[in-house]
Amino acid sequence: xxxxxxxxxxxxxxxxxxxxxxxxxxxxxxxxxxxxxxxxxxxxxxxxxxxxxxxxxxxxxxxxxxxxxxxxxxxxxxxxxxxxxxxxxxxxxxxxxxxxxxxxxxxxxxxxxxxxxxxxxxxxxxxxxxxxxxxxxxxxxxxxxxxxxxxxxxxxxxxxxxxxxxxxxxxxxxxxxxxxxxxxxxxxxxxxxxxxxxxxxx
Amino acid sequence: xxxxxxxxxxxxxxxxxxxxxxxxxxxxxxxxxxxxxxxxxxxxxxxxxxxxxxxxxxxxxxxxxxxxxxxxxxxxxxxxxxxxxxxxxxxxxxxxxxxxxxxxxxxxxxxxxxxxxxxxxxxxxxxxxxxxxxxxxxxxxxxxxxxxxxxxxxxxxxxxxxxxxxxxxxxxxxxxxxxxxxxxxxxxxxxxxxxxxxxxxxxxxx
Numbered sequence: 001x002x003x004x005x006x007x008x009x010x011x012x013x014x015x016x017x018x019x020x021x022x023x024x025x026x027x028x029x030x031x032x033x034x035x036x037x038x039x040x041x042x043x044x045x046x047x048x049x050x051x052x053x054x055x056x057x058x059x060x061x062x063x064x065x066x067x068x069x070x071x072x073x074x075x076x077x078x079x080x081x082x083x084x085x086x087x088x089x090x091x092x093x094x095x096x097x098x099x100x101x102x103x104x105x106x107x108x109x110x111x112x113x114x115x116x117x118x119x120x121x122x123x124x125x126x127x128x129x130x131x132x133x134x135x136x137x138x139x140x141x142x143x144x145x146x147x148x149x150x151x152x153x154x155x156x157x158x159x160x161x162x163x164x165x166x167x168x169x170x171x172x173x174x175x176x177x178x179x180x181x182x183x184x185x186x187x188x189x190x191x192x193x194x195x196x197x198x199x200x201x202x
Numbered sequence: 203x204x205x206x207x208x209x210x211x212x213x214x215x216x217x218x219x220x221x222x223x224x225x226x227x228x229x230x231x232x233x234x235x236x237x238x239x240x241x242x243x244x245x246x247x248x249x250x251x252x253x254x255x256x257x258x259x260x261x262x263x264x265x266x267x268x269x270x271x272x273x274x275x276x277x278x279x280x281x282x283x284x285x286x287x288x289x290x291x292x293x294x295x296x297x298x299x300x301x302x303x304x305x306x307x308x309x310x311x312x313x314x315x316x317x318x319x320x321x322x323x324x325x326x327x328x329x330x331x332x333x334x335x336x337x338x339x340x341x342x343x344x345x346x347x348x349x350x351x352x353x354x355x356x357x358x359x360x361x362x363x364x365x366x367x368x369x370x371x372x373x374x375x376x377x378x379x380x381x382x383x384x385x386x387x388x389x390x391x392x393x394x395x396x397x398x399x400x401x402x403x404x405x406x407x408x
Contacts (some may be wrong), residue, residue: 006366023395035344040257044256044274047256063285108379136378194356
């Protein structure tokens with residue numbers, strides 16, 4: 001987050017009535033006074049699963065709490081690295097596509113396109129992914145893009161991050177998620193960036 | 203859980219602009235309707251309310267506690283309380299946003315008390331140098347502003363987020379998003395106007 005306060009006149013310009021200008025300036029000051037709205041941490045990105053409306057003792061199932069969560073994530077990540085490394089190292093040319101998702105460029109990146117190949121799910125629930133993407137700009141300062149599964153067409157969970165070079169970039173990722181709980185895929189530069197590539201289930 | 207509200211509610215009367223704004227939100231239930239449905243055990247309503255308020259609740263907790271981990275815990279506790287106590291909500295006693303704010307505030311206060319018991323040498327009220335009354339006003343303002351922010355169309359929200367909290371100038375936003383500068387200015391202005399409409403109209407919408 002950046003603490004720089006935007007200049008109101010630059011934001012609004014001159015062609016606004018005095019009454020509307022005063023109203024917008026009041027809104028501008030309220031936003032400044034309110035401070036930033038933080039991004040949600042991983043554990044809060046999805047609504048908790050409510051099990052039984054009549055039994056509050058079992059009503060909630062959030063992600064594991066923080067202490068155990070770090071260990072769980074670290075162990076999960078290590079396992080994921082092993083699995084992905086094994087799969088890539090031993091079956092580099094053996095990616096078996098289960099289904100393919102064609103992603104189109106959004107108005108924010110109309111020239112972009114991508115094909116997402118989803119591989120056969122393994123015995124523990126990992127879906128190997130291979131993303132072929134073209135038409136995205138290289139981001140400055142080593143920035144990266146993120147492939148998200150969406151809920152209500154908004155980023156829900158990350159399937160991985162990647163950088164692009166000119167031409168077509170191919171990267172492999174993994175998604176240990178139940179796809180039925182999501183309604184599409186998007187690629188954006190960070191969670192708050194506009195979708196650049198998207199495909200939603202109808 | 204019975205909650206008592208004594209919050210400074212918006213003083214302005216709803217304007218005609220609110221009527222212009224309503225069509226965009228008609229397809230969505232009001233906060234009050236969602237809370238009432240949650241009281242009946244409606245999980246979809248709970249998810250909708252969560253989508254609207256997860257960031258404002260987390261932001262409020264982070265503002266008061268200044269600790270991401272504790273803010274995360276408090277946000278979870280807040281929504282657990284919402285699920286358990288939505289049946290106690292009475293729309294005639296105040297809008298849904300104010301009820302949920304009270305739930306979140308109770309969770310924060312509970313956490314501050316626990317912290318004070320665990321660390322008696324640390325001041326019990328954290329997160330603000332302002333006096334209690336001023337802090338209450340600021341928290342309530344931020345709550346309403348952040349709630350309105352989450353209702354903006356994504357195109358407007360992205361531009362405002364980059365302008366206010368991303369530190370980018372209008373030209374830099376245009377470059378970053380790959381859109382004309384005029385579009386950035388239009389979205390900025392319409393986003394601010396929409397937020398002003400929302401705040402002016404929130405009494406109507408409950």
